[in-house]
Amino acid sequence: MAQALDMIIRNGTVVSGGMESTLDVGIAAGVISQLGGSMEAGREIDATGRYVLPGGIDAHVHLTAPGTEPGSWQWVDDFEVGTRAAAAGGITCVGNMSFPRKGEQIMAGLERDMADAGANAIVDYFQHPVLLDPGDDGIEQIEAAAAAGHPSIKIFLSFRRFDRNVDGYLQAMSAAADAGVVVLVHCEDPAIMHCCGLELAEAGRDEARHFPESRPVEAERIATERAVGYCATTGATTYVVHLSSAAALDACRAGRARGLPIFVETRPIYLHLNAGRFEEPDGAKYAGAPPLRSDADRDALWAGINDGSVATVCTDHAPWTLEQKLDPTLTASTLRHGMAELETMLPVLWSEGVATGRISVARFVDVTSTQAAKLFGLYPRKGTIAPGSDADLLIWDPGEVRVVDGAAMHSNAGYSPYDGWEITGWPAVTISRGEVVSEGADVTGRPGRGRPAERSRFRRP
Template identity: 50%
Template sequence: MDLVIRGGQLVDGSIADIGIAGETIVQIGGELSAPNEIDAHGKLLLPGGVDAHVHLSSPPIERSGPAWVDDFTSGSAAALAGGITTVGNMTFGAPGESLLQALERETAVARRASIADVFLHPVLASPDADNLAEIARLGSEGCSSMKVFLTNPHFNRDLDGHIEAIRRAGEAGVVSMLHCEDAATIAFATRQLVSQGKTSLRYFGESRPVIAEVVATQRALAIAELTGAPVYIVHLSSARALALCAVARARGLHVYVETRPLYLYLTSERLQTPEAGKFVGQPPLREHSDVDALWTGLRSGIIDTVCTDHAPWSLQAKLDPAHDIEHLRPGVENLQLLLPMLYSEGVRTGRISLSRLVELSSSNAAKLFGLYPRKGAIAVGSDADLVIFDPDLERTVTAAMLKSNVDYSVYEGWRVTGWPTVTIRRGEIVFRDDLVIGQAGSGQVLSCGRGGVL
């Protein structure tokens, strides 16, 4: 045995020592000794978080204009400081690249640069014959997921092809992650606003109304029913779309729901301020009634995961004065704050239990993407991905505390109680004393089992 963690409180409330050999948990409770020990008395011991939805920059793909400011190294640092040990990155293909080629390229980048463990979601740019043929092979290549944007005008134009792609994915044990906002609805709403001269970001919410999410969610649910394939709706934002998912789930469809922190803590009023650009995400911020519905969904189980959609830009890039409802940069930094804020705002307030927090931030994503029980569990034989979490540590969010390369946070000034003090990834202490000490290149690109089963 190499490392023992003493006296931490597990999710079920019991206190147990944990024994780690190499990268693996080998004993829970009983007599334990090892050359290295960590004292976790008075702390919670959580399984490392699994954030299935992040955007980390992956050269050599060049974008026009500025890029996301985090690569696999700085994104890992933010994740580990926040108790997330595994991230699922969206793998966009370079022009002309197939799904498997994109995966191969990004796997090499992640192996060199990542500290956190990684799994990858190839983005389906088009359901052409080559991609359709490759979808059947994704599962056997250790990939459990594929991303499809219903926001892409191509989606409606080749609906038939996309349905077939999602069907084949399901057959191959690959879950389709769907961005549910309807392209035609957004185009219509945007045209109306432009014709009225309402182009500033204060109209951003109206340019992507709830009905755009509703109609795309209905489409996603219809495809799940038609094909029997599992669908995972990313960053769901509204009460109306959530209600549709609840009905579909009750009817036995394989529908899974993710939301992200932005929709749990902030509302559309932010888009009426001079700094609206800071808060632009897709879908847009919604109303207080939507926030309440999402929290109810977290508690009831209709929402399966809280993932960040970490897409970090510099403040200057977000507040570009040229931005309007047709030209903008969606997304915010979030990796380091996901778990502390969900604990502080969810568990401490009594809105969700500690075991729900673990399901939402770790074990459900591990299951849905074919990584459980290697990830998402504190169990003998599981990877030793562990977070020693101080439930009473109170800190105020500042940009300076963030390990991400961002220079701002939408949560600056937020008082958060409950923070990781030590993060262990596969038996190695990678974050301690507020320092990320894991090395770039020590993260693994994981091979996933079948996805889409919870």
């Protein structure tokens, strides 16, 4: 007698953990309970001709603002809007950057952002606290946050405050290493960027189209090499966010070859777009930090996905409206960085990567789900299709073609950097813990149904 199930996904090609096989997937109480064999349930979904993949895990989003003070950056999506875009785009778990506000401790910021997510998120979530002040209190909070289920910390080598207190940040990285906490690092050198900004301004060349010169590859390479050195010094597991250049990737690859726990994240825009975009009249809409790079850099990142030196592709979803991005008062040094990606990341990566034969379906699954689950302590509850794992699943239609229209998508940005692109491969159904939360682009999941993703501390394999 077959076990009682709530749902069966029939005849799909299941890809997970190196397996690719046509199997039925049985779900009970929000968990995958059976793979293959005889089964019955009240609800069945036919996945013939489609893939069944682990839900996307996007470990880098901005769905809470870094502050309330005037002038602080207020991106335009919150947990409800952002996770609606995520569900439509096949992402079933998001990792948010949690900024403490002025004078606030990490734990207070985390509590506020967890309550916000708990009330509003449609899919599951976790938080990375941002370490702004590595004083004694800040360092103690790293262990406190890990004990409360948040074993990661974000630091910005790109802030001028970093160079004023390298000692403190290194002590923080040592504390993170002791606590099994992953350190996320933004690698761009603030002094180089400041110098380049001054030179552009003096030369009267500080319009938006000179944005790449304001944050050159050299700034990224030097900061990345420092991060590799700090990783070697402290032993902290180091995760380089939104890496954009071949030079920075080579620095990480060399560290990995020495056995250091360095992991690389890249971001969709660095795979799909190049710096030539800034020559377009509305080029400012492509501004992210670091800037778009050359085609040689793009090729290096695709190669990195294939050879495993790029661990994850994450959105860095940090949207603004087109009006905000194209504000004519902004200069190369003051452009608003970031854009909406939660709804487009998986389809565009599939279309440009899998459909073109550049990467395999297995690599797609690894960089969009499994590796993030392993690094951030979610595995094997998430990031895989196996009995006992959460039923966070995508039924993926590799043949569906849609033209991207950001204005019709869920983000409040109202535009997409891929507007007008014909994209092949979209999620047909997104399932979160056994519940269908999106079909086509129609999101049915209720705000507040998302749960905190349970995490364990990082252990080196």
